[in-house]
Amino acid sequence: MNVLMVGDIVGPDAVAYLAGRLPGLRRAYDVDLVVANAENCAVTAPTPWRGFGMTVGLVERLLENGVDVVTSGNHGWDGPEAEAVHRHPRVLRPHNVLEEAVGKGVVTLEIGGELVSVVNLGSTTAAMPRALPPYESWLAAGLEGTVIVDFHGDSAWEKMEFATAVDGKAAAVLGTHTHEPTINLHLLPRGTALVVDVGMTGPSRSPGGFRLEHFAARMKGEDPAPLPPFELAEGPTTLGAVWLRIEGGKTLEVERVG
Numbered sequence: 001m002n003v004l005m006v007g008d009i010v011g012p013d014a015v016a017y018l019a020g021r022l023p024g025l026r027r028a029y030d031v032d033l034v035v036a037n038a039e040n041c042a043v044t045a046p047t048p049w050r051g052f053g054m055t056v057g058l059v060e061r062l063l064e065n066g067v068d069v070v071t072s073g074n075h076g077w078d079g080p081e082a083e084a085v086h087r088h089p090r091v092l093r094p095h096n097v098l099e100e101a102v103g104k105g106v107v108t109l110e111i112g113g114e115l116v117s118v119v120n121l122g123s124t125t126a127a128m129p130r131a132l133p134p135y136e137s138w139l140a141a142g143l144e145g146t147v148i149v150d151f152h153g154d155s156a157w158e159k160m161e162f163a164t165a166v167d168g169k170a171a172a173v174l175g176t177h178t179h180e181p182t183i184n185l186h187l188l189p190r191g192t193a194l195v196v197d198v199g200m201t202g203p204s205r206s207p208g209g210f211r212l213e214h215f216a217a218r219m220k221g222e223d224p225a226p227l228p229p230f231e232l233a234e235g236p237t238t239l240g241a242v243w244l245r246i247e248g249g250k251t252l253e254v255e256r257v258g
Helices: 012-028 056-064 082-086 134-139 156-165 213-219
Strands: 002-006 033-037 069-071 106-111 114-122 146-152 172-176 193-195 200-203 241-247 250-257
Touching (some): 002 146, 012 056, 012 200, 033 146, 056 069, 056 082, 069 114, 114 134, 146 156, 156 172, 156 193, 193 250
Parallel strands (some): 033 069, 146 172
Antiparallel strands (some): 002 241, 241 250
8 A cells, every 4th residue: 555644734825836737646645545634725814823734625625636534743732713614524623622622533544445533642742732642642542454653743753653553563653744845764573664754745935834923023032013914925936745665564665645
C-alpha cells in the first residue's frame, strides 16, 4: 500500500493548489490513501491566534479531489463551521481530548482489501492544554489493521518518544503543527516510519505561511493592535508531503514529495 501524507494546509489557495495536483500525484506515486492535515485551510477570523479552522466547502473540495482522510489539531475547533465539518465521517480531530468534544479521532477504512486505521493525536505543546496523555489514549483507541498516526505537536522529542513506544504497532507516526519540514526520515527497527514534521502546504514567502508581525509583537511585549490586519503570506505555494510504501503494517520506504 502506498500512502501520501500532506502537511498543514494553509489557506484556501493552498486547497485549490492541492486539489489541482492530487490527481497527478496519485497516479505518479501509485497512491492508495491520502491523508491531509487541513486545520489551517480557512481563515475564519482576523486574529492569528484563533483565526484559522476549516469550512465545509474547503474540506469537501479536498475530499472530492483525492484526499481520503482530513486530520486537524488545535485549530480544528476554530470558526463557525467546526461542528458541521466534524460531522463528516472522514474528518478527524485529535483523539486524546475530552469525549464531549465534537467529532472523532479515529477512522478505519478498507483500502484494497486491507483495513487501515488513521488516528489523529494532539499535544499540550500544540496549544492544547486539555489534551490527554497521547500514549494512554493510543492504547484505548481500539485500532485495527495498518495504523497511521498524525501527531500534532511542537515537541520533536515527544514525537520521537511516542514513535519509539509504538514501533512495530504503527506503520507511521507523521508529525504536524510546526509547518517546518524536518530533514530526517526515520525507519525505526520494528517497521514504524517517523517524520517529526511533514511540513506545510501553503504560501512560501513567510515562515509558516502567514505574516508573523503579530506574533513578533507579542514576543516583544508590544500591543499588536496598531499593526495592519493579520493575513496570509504571499508567494508560490509549497507542498509539504511524504510518500510511504507500507506492507504488512510496516513501512518499507519513505520519501519526501515536493
